Amino acid sequence: MVPFADPHQFTELAVLGERHGWDGIFTWEALWGTDAWVALGASAMVTSSIRLGTLLTPAARHRPWDLASRVGTVDRLSKGRAVMSVGLGALHDGWLAFEADEGRATRAEKLDECLAVYAGLMQGQPFTFEGRHYSARPTDFMLPPPPEHRPYPPVWVVGAHVPGRSRQPSLERAARWDGVLPTVVGDAGNQGKPPYDLESYAEVLHLVRALREDIGLPWDGYDRIVEADSSGEFVRLEGAPRDWEEVGATWWVESWWSLPADGVGVAELHRRVQAGPPRGD
Numbered sequence: 248m249v250p251f252a253d254p255h256q257f258t259e260l261a262v263l264g265e266r267h268g269w270d271g272i273f274t275w276e277a278l279w280g281t282d283a284w285v286a287l288g289a290s291a292m293v294t295s296s297i298r299l300g301t302l303l304t305p306a307a308r309h310r311p312w313d314l315a316s317r318v319g320t321v322d323r324l325s326k327g328r329a330v331m332s333v334g335l336g337a338l339h340d341g342w343l344a345f346e347a348d349e350g351r352a353t354r355a356e357k358l359d360e361c362l363a364v365y366a367g368l369m370q371g372q373p374f375t376f377e378g379r380h381y382s383a384r385p386t387d388f389m390l391p392p393p394p395e396h397r398p399y400p401p402v403w404v405v406g407a408h409v410p411g412r413s414r415q416p417s418l419e420r421a422a423r424w425d426g427v428l429p430t431v432v433g434d435a436g437n438q439g440k441p442p443y444d445l446e447s448y449a450e451v452l453h454l455v456r457a458l459r460e461d462i463g464l465p466w467d468g469y470d471r472i473v474e475a476d477s478s479g480e481f482v483r484l485e486g487a488p489r490d491w492e493e494v495g496a497t498w499w500v501e502s503w504w505s506l507p508a509d510g511v512g513v514a515e516l517h518r519r520v521q522a523g524p525p526r527g528d
Contacts, residue, residue: 248273248274248275248302248474248500248501248502248503248504249272249273249274249503249516250275250502250503250504250506250508250512251506251508251512252274252513252516253281254281254285254286254289256513257272257274257281257286257289257290258286258289258290258293259517260272260516260517260520261290261293261294261297261299262290262293262294263517263520263521264297264520265294265295265296265297267520267521267522267523268523268524269297269520269523269524270297270298270498270524271297271298271299271300271330271498271500272290272297272298272299272300273299273300273301273302273332273500274286274287274300274301274302275301275302275303276301276303276304276305277341278308278341278342278344278345278346279341279344279345280341283301283304284301284317284318284320284321287299287300287301287321287325287329288320288321288324291321291324291325291328291329292324294325294328296328297328298328298329298330299321299325299328299329299330300329300330300331300332300403301330301331301332302332302428302474302500302502303332303333303334303336303403303405303428304331304332304333304334305333305334305335305336305337305342306331306333306334306357306358306361306362306365307335307336307353307354307355307357307358307361308336308342308346308354308357309361310381311360311361311362311363311364311365311368311381312364312368312383314331314361314365315364315365315368315369316391318331318365318394318400319369319391319394319400320391321400322394322395322396322400323391323392323394323395325395326395327394327395327396327400328396329394329396329400330400330401330402330403330426331400331401331402331403332402332403332404332405332426332428332472333358333362333402333403333404333405334358334404334405334428335351335354335355335358335405336354355416356378356379356380357380357381358420359420360376360378360379360380360381361381362402362424363376363378364376364378364381364383365399365402366398366399366402367383368383369393369394369398369399369400370393370398370399371390371393372385372386372387372390373385401424401425401426401470402424402425402426403424403425403426403427403428403470403472404420404421404423404424404426404427404428405417405421405427405428405430406418406420406421406422406427406428406429406430406451406455407430407431407432408429408430408431408432408442408450408451408454409432410431410432415454415458418451418454418455418458419458421455422455422458422459422462422464423462423464425469425470426469426470426471426472426497426498427451427452427455427469427470427471427472428441428472428474429441429442429448429451429452429455429471429472430442431447431451441473441474441475441482443482443483443484443485444484444485445485445486445490445491445494448473448491448494448495448496449494449495452471452494452495455471469497470497470498471495471496471497471498472496472497472498472500473488473491473496473498473499473500474500474502475488475491475499475500475501475502476501476502476503476504476505477501477525478503478505478519480503480505480506481502481503481504481505482502487525488525488526499524499525501519501524501525503515503516503519
């Protein structure tokens with residue numbers, strides 16, 4: 248997970264990461280800033296195997312056809328290597344300076360509708376959708392080719408577990424798609440944090456697995472993500488990557504948000520990428 252980089256630096260890191268054994272490179276989305284999907288598209292042109300994605304996309308504030316166009320383009324350029332992580336998005340001044348908060352419930356509705364339209368468009372015409380916020384009718388006007396990754400580029404979803412709550416709508420959403428980024432909501436009830444211990448992480452995965460089984464979806468092939476930092480500077484987790492794999496994780500994503508956004512930080516990013524992924528026990 249690259250915390251900062253201009254498009255040239257990002258593509259350089261993608262090439263470097265592929266050369267040194269990394270499985271994926273991720274960026275984040277801003278309302279005003281470098282376009283994540285343009286940077287990923289540029290990286291697709293200079294790499295051949297590394298996965299290219301976001302961590303994460305606040306899909307609730309996208310028009311779903313715009314988002315499907317961007318992700319589909321990167322997927323075709325990369326020959327099926329695009330992946331999109333989505334969530335409600337963290338409210339901050341970089342968002343609220345341009346768009347007012349519509350409320351958590353509205354953002355959740357828009358997220359669900361956006362993903363439904365995204366998947367429907369990727370699977371081809373005729374496609375019809377009628378929702379509260381978005382609608383689409385069949386069209387044959389200058390249609391894009393289908394994505395390389397069928398039926399659509401994978402969608403990883405933030406799954407927020409609220410201990411003690413009987414129904415878990417956030418986990419239900421994550422269970423319907425292709426991967427989960429587990430979080431646990433604290434006492435305030437409005438802020439999710441990654442589960443920093445193995446037991447909490449395993450508990451969230453157990454709940455998501457049961458939800459997938461209830462709707463007839465397989466567990467094999469479903470991605471389970473851990474966002475961490477082997478240096479211990481950003482997120483300090485117990486155990487090693489192997490321990491998280493043993494409780495069910497399939498992706499360990501190094502996130503280096505503690506690095507300074509300057510020349511020193513860029514140099515350290517290159518050093519860490521060149522060192523290769525933390526595969527040891």
